[in-house]
Amino acid sequence: MHGDDTRPWTFYAFAAFFTLFVLFLYGPMIVIYILSFQGPNGGMTFPMNGVSLHWFSALVSQTRVGDIAGSFVRSLGLAAMVAVITVVLAVLAGLAFRRRFRGSAFAFYLAIASLIMPGLFVGLGIALTFRLLGLPTEWFTTGLGAQLTWTLPFGLLIMFAVLGRFNRSYEEAAIDLGASNWQKVKEVTLPILLPGIIGVALFGFTLSYDEIARTALAAGAKNTLPLEIWAMTTNVTSPTLYAVGAVTTIVSFIVIVLSLGSIALVQRRRAAAGARTE
């Protein structure tokens, strides 16, 4: 497989197949971003009837398409909360699993069950529980909890992957050099895990920001952005739908680029520091 530079014919077949798959993944998305610039008289598909920002400005006028702006702010706030809680709880739990402890299998299977349970059922259960308790459902209480049942197991699995490659001798060296337990965690463990922790935050944020199945029945009276978009799909038949799609995807991309960028930055600094000390 190595040594010679000629590639087998299957490589080209696979490369073509892969290209088609990437087109399949991105093509439709790119088309709706183009269509979101449709002219004021344009329809839901090609041809473009002029180019305008008409459908974007329609997003801001609250009365026409529901409460896009409000739900957008709620979703950003919720995603930030979910990201912070997911990072803290998943990192802590990940560290716990490095030791053997009674109940670890229970905690592990609880997380896995929570991950693969159909999302709507989780929302239904939360809605029923709070109904029976006589408590209201709100996006920032029950909605938050519902999303955590999805992001926490994901965060935990990422931490397993990160910790699986973690070399404990660095921690032992810190202890040998006289570090306290807290110093060891703060100065050695967390910095080494930082890229993985950023990854957990990225997943926590974006999974929350786009979540619908778990949130649908647990969010209470006020919609998150995906729920608002979901409502739009049934009654809005204009490119406004594409405009909101373009905006929300831009937000996702900004978060992805910031996260991957900071991971790359951490890695580069580390490589540079490593080179200096050698």
Place this chain on the structure above:
Amino acid sequence: MAPPPAQAVVEDNSGERASWFQVAPLVVVLLLFFGLPMLVVLAVSFFDFSRTEIIPAFIFDNYIDLFRSEVTFRLYASSLKFALIVWLVTLVLGFNIAYFLVFHVRGLLFQIGLFLLCTVPFLTSNIIRMISWIPFLGRNGIFNQALQGAGITSQPLEFLLFSDFAVIVAYVHLFTLFMVVPIFNSMARIDKSLLEAARDAGAGRFRVVAEVVLPLSRTGIALGSIFVVTLVMGDSFVVRTMSGGQSASVVSALQNEVAALQYPPAAASAVIMVIIVTLMVAAILRVVDVRKELAG
């Protein structure tokens, strides 16, 4: 994806206590917002109900109605059909994509780049990715325009949007990544020299894939299958939007019951669904012992 093996066996209790403190917040949140609500669903499935409220009781009527109704069986047939087709398609796609990335792409940076290219859409909105098929598949959509422009068809094809076909396209679009990532992980761990050994022993390209790569990727295939099957069986949003209300799934019917405030029948339906999905997952795990493979 099992917990990493404990690297140091801690004998004294202080380590265990520290672990409990560290894992407790996560467990508490999951018990509160997942464990307890699921028990409530189980309890409510035995409740009675009127048009406006749910009445605590211990009756089996909700289950009896469920099994008596012919609709139940039609819904399960529909959900299982979608799950089977989507599983097959995503498996073939996922296996080949992972194979390409692991065994054909040279250079780690390039490999990571292409892998990210596949995973980034996963981090964007599912609903937006789903509705992005509307301008493609509609009656006057791009696909029909292209077909007619090329003279292949004279009439627009009607079955493309708001049909089972559209539902399957959207599922494949949304869920293939769940197959790619675990299979990629399994394949990346395969020692490349095994393939060379098989080649040297006279195995052709396809025999190497069938007899070396495929068996060694089974953990990833099993995990991907669990993801895809549970996601399709548990979905209601895709089937509603993309079939235009013409198809239904078990969960979309359940969502209608919830909208009509018929909580106890919805709860009973959820309980049966969880049992069936659990059996499906157990069947997959029976074929491939994921835990043993991950630990070993």
